Amino acid sequence: MKKMTYLIIGVLIIGGIAFLYANSKETNKNNLKTLDNVTEKIQPEIGTENSKNYSLTYSEKLNKTKELYPFEKWRANFFEYDMEQYTEENCNEAKSIFDNLISKLIKLGENGNKTEKEKCFEIAIKSLNKLNEKDTGIIETAEREDLCELIDKITLASGLNPKDYAEGEGIADLWREW
Structure with missing residues (x-):
C-alpha cells in the first residue's frame, strides 16, 4: 500500500511539472507575440519600405x-x-x-x-x-x-x-x- 501511495504521489508530481512546463511554453509564446506587437507600435522604422507606420501622418x-x-x-x-x-x-x-x-x-x-x-x-x-x-x-x-x-x-x-x-x-x- 505504501509503495502504491508513493507511486501515485510521484505520478502527480511529474504530471504537475509536465503541465507547468507545457503551460509556460504557451505563456512564453503569448508573451513573445505581445512583445512583437508592442515593438511594432513603438519602433519607429520611419520612411523605410518595411515601415509598419504607413498610416501615420x-x-x-x-x-x-x-x-x-x-x-x-x-x-x-x-x-x-x-x-x-x-x-x-x-x-x-x-x-x-x-x-x-x-x-x-x-x-x-x-x-x-x-x-x-x-x-x-x-x-x-x-x-x-x-x-x-x-x-x-x-x-x-x-x-x-x-x-x-x-x-x-x-x-x-x-x-x-x-x-x-x-x-x-x-x-x-x-x-x-x-
Missing part, C-alpha cells in the same frame, strides 16, 4: 522620432557616472534643437520645399556644433552615434533620404563638426 511620423531622443540617457550619465557635461541645461538645449527642427519640418509640410527642409537640418546641426563648442565633450563617440541615427530617422520622416547626402553618410555629415 507626416507630423505623426516626425513627432514619433522624439521617442529616440537620447537626452534622458545623457541626464542619467550625469548622475551615474559624474559626467559633468550632461547638465540639465545642456540636455535641455540639445532637446530644444531637435524640437525646433521637428516643429519647422512640420510647418513646411510633407510636400514642402526640399531646399527649405535641408536648411532646417543645417540650422539644427550648426546649433549642435555651437553646443559642443560651448561645453567640449558633450558630443563624444556614443552621443555622436545617437545623434546621427536620430537625424537620419528625422530625415526619413521628413521625406528626405539620408543616403542622398555626404556620399551616403547622412545629412548631418554636411555640417557637423563633432
